Amino acid sequence: MLRTHTCGELRISHVNQTVTLTGWVQRLRDKGSILWIDLRDRYGITQLVFEEGKTDSALILLAKTLGREFVIEAEGLVAERLSKNDKLPTGDVELRVTKLNILNSAKVPPFTIEDESDGGDELRMKYRYLDLRRTPVRENLLLRHKMARQTRAYLDSLNFVEVETPVLIKSTPEGARDFVVPSRIHPGEFYALPQSPQTFKQLLMVSGFDRYYQIVRCFRDEDLRADRQPEFTQIDCEMAFVTQEDILNTFEGLVRHLFKAVKGIELSSVSRMTYADAMKFYGSDKPDTRFEMKFVELKNNTPSSPLEGRVREVFSSRVLDLTSGKNFNVFDSAELVVGICAKGCAEYTRKQLDELTDFVKRPQVGAKGLVYVQYRSDGTFKSSVDKFYTADELKKWAEAFQAQPGDLMLIMAGDATATRKQLNELRLLMGEKLGLRDKNKFAALWVLDFPLLEWNEETKRYHAMHHPFTSPKQEDIPLLETEPGKVRANAYDMVLNGSEIGGGSIRIHDRATQQLMFRKLGFTDEEAKKQFGFLMEAFEYGAPPHGGIAFGFDRLCALFGGSDSIRDFIAFPKNNAGRDTMIDTPSTISEEQLKELGLIIKP
């Protein structure tokens, strides 16, 4: 090694040792007779010093030619500092340089390499290799490495085997859009990049590998949105001879292990909630359970749409109507009147309340309006519906909300599904406003019993909510023929702080059920056989019961790092147009390449 120590290593105990450091010039302070350089590497920063009278003058001259981000090798004597810097682990010492070797010069970087950079997103992406020099970005990738190591340590300890599955696989119509790879050897034919190793991990179960995992790249050719990447990484897992309970316990264990090993946090046990409850009480299948603020229904008149029907059935005992017949048409005509109670917000000003109304009316949320009821600390009510409801009636609402004087009730109404979604947005906003969504607090949740199918208005058919290999609950199988939308699946998601971090299911493991499922999804038997014949055939040769889960590794790392953006946790991410602006891809290829592939680009 060109160095004897790293820039994060020297302590008072090294004083009087001759050492060699290598690294980048972070900062250079030239006080005329004395020159300090902060030398940076991955491990830290160490102060170099050149002093007139003490340092060879040629060396001082050379040091004065250095600029930011020059790469140097410096030999010298470790000395105790006069004025120590207790912010740096190496702050007790400095290096009195005796030899200096410029390993490489550097142009002035297009943005500052500091914790807070002056570079915009675009610039930082184009020069990602410079952005990665910044401590917070480097820390993100080191965190990611630690997460991967600990994931492997946990799963290895439980006898899981990491098996690498192929990347050049087969395009299938179900799910998102595939990236495809033209075959040169078989002109007119294509491989596809995997959206997940789903069928392969199931085949590994058929093979008897009984506990599989892989930290694996997956691909989706989706229309890009902020914070979506065309390639992403999954912790992909599968187990055989298990019940759903085994999977939940094993992977609750994984997440708790990660919190303990990576962040030193004892996560409290992962709570559980049915999908129906999540939708009813939070309007979301990924509720943020760092805070309560559950939905309270004042009226529920949902028709028997399959899912709503289910929700209603389960909770019919709680259905009330505290709003109708008072000539307030908005509520009278609504399917659902539902609200949240914002503790201690009764004194919100008119302006603050208007802002909330504006928020829910934004096109991204899409509500028509918002009703508020201020339960003032003196016990009186002030609401936007005072014309229609008496104080007694509002008092009843307050009871339903378990509101106390000083609280603010925020109520929305309309179509049940849409209203719940809108209220979910408002709930998250209020959580934010009330400081209930602390990034350093973590609440994990299993959401269980997802619907097997969801109706798609566009294609006029049912689609698999999870994927076509998810098993229906045994007791709901008869409903597959009569009310497919009511069938619950053995499917589960893990939610952390309101983000879905993983999801999985107990799979179908017999041909007949799998075939039935494909039919329900609108496959002809022929199509099903062409696409998934190998899997259905495999089920005939002794397939064990099995199930699994996949975690979104990028998102998991981001949440552990306290960030909303997965991009900060990927070394070389693509931008929102799926482009890597640093290497400039996608790009054109040569005529020769196209010819070899037998392809013509449509003019």
Added chain:
Amino acid sequence: MLRTHTCGELRISHVNQTVTLTGWVQRLRDKGSILWIDLRDRYGITQLVFEEGKTDSALILLAKTLGREFVIEAEGLVAERLSKNDKLPTGDVELRVTKLNILNSAKVPPFTIEDESDGGDELRMKYRYLDLRRTPVRENLLLRHKMARQTRAYLDSLNFVEVETPVLIKSTPEGARDFVVPSRIHPGEFYALPQSPQTFKQLLMVSGFDRYYQIVRCFRDEDLRADRQPEFTQIDCEMAFVTQEDILNTFEGLVRHLFKAVKGIELSSVSRMTYADAMKFYGSDKPDTRFEMKFVELKNNTPSSPLEGRVREVFSSRVLDLTSGKNFNVFDSAELVVGICAKGCAEYTRKQLDELTDFVKRPQVGAKGLVYVQYRSDGTFKSSVDKFYTADELKKWAEAFQAQPGDLMLIMAGDATATRKQLNELRLLMGEKLGLRDKNKFAALWVLDFPLLEWNEETKRYHAMHHPFTSPKQEDIPLLETEPGKVRANAYDMVLNGSEIGGGSIRIHDRATQQLMFRKLGFTDEEAKKQFGFLMEAFEYGAPPHGGIAFGFDRLCALFGGSDSIRDFIAFPKNNAGRDTMIDTPSTISEEQLKELGLIIKP
């Protein structure tokens, strides 16, 4: 879990415990009044027993319906066996079944699921999920998992960071052919799949990540040969602030760690050889050093072709001519006369000698003939060139060969490069015949100082022997302008038992040298900028000296597993036509997909 124990777990200490096992019916022996089932899972085999009078008769009836590869769950009492099987770790006990649950039935598999299967390659690939049930195949993948774990353990302990680099990158003309991925969002543009993460790992060095590794999938669209896979896995590594010596020591350490941790073998230290020596003494840049049998030159008259010139320079002191002027035209006209000494083979019969001649004359080897000299145990010589050379002259040859009575000298002649290649094949064959290539013996070797460039007759230009980022030896840089073929690179390969398992180099880290290199490779400055502008630009912002290596992980696993075939160590390999016959890919995609991609398949 449906089971309480695995099929590899029960011992005499479990006797009288009630346990539940799950697994596959390996074998069923029905002796009328007593029925044994060998139940198999990933962990082993346990014997189940059903006995008339002791087992419920309905249970016996049910057990009799089982077939090979049925998946069952069996509860019972662990009992000591009367006749123990010391070949099985569980052979002291059996399970007296009290409950039996058929989890899944199985059709008769298309081949036997035994250590030695009756299935041909094609059948086994089509039903790979059944092939993977076979113990040797499963063991291969478990070995692979162990290799990956230990690789990570070693590198993690040295502060290497695993960083995931992108799979959707940019197509570049240098190297092998890229697989490309059409972009739907940017019609007419393509991503490429990486042949290696070369430029990204170099950028990580520029970023200050100083020690990087990744166990990573790579892709090459080559015309397929036996045992080549379009996708393969590398252990990809890079280090900054290092000399070549640091890299050699670090990765010799990795290989020794793997041998110790995975196979319990203390590998002797990795020997070193220059490329020039390897070519001169073994006719190969990946000599099998499990055995000596070095080449001995009787005449060396190589012209000054760049590489040969170099070889000759280095070894000029040893150049001899012990063959010319005796009217043996084959040798007189040859550039090189070179042979090997096969210890103890003097008594080879005429038939055996003819077989050797036939071997070297095969088109795959391509020699014109073979000269033999038998140095008989009585001290006399018998050779195929007795007409031209006296016993005294042959004696001199024997001295050069350090041959003893009883040895056989095998000599070839002709163009130097071709002859060395041919003799290499013969040497390997003789090593095989003499039992010197034991798969359980391991000899690792560093081959150093590879040429930087090699001349390509087809393109009439120099190509990078390693890749365009490899640095030339400082002292050879002047030769770049005058005799490019003589320039040596800071490049190294690791060879294990005659297979290249890894290779790497110290990289160029300044723009000027990199630009010069691209020019030498026939790039215009414009082309170089279009393809690799980002890297050259990165070199201007403070790039540290760096170098690295990549190991072929599939091959490494195969060698550790004592196999010649990498396919046995890949869960779902492709066949020689790049096809996965199990899932049937590559395959056609829909018109809709092609339309979205803006592509037309050439009719």
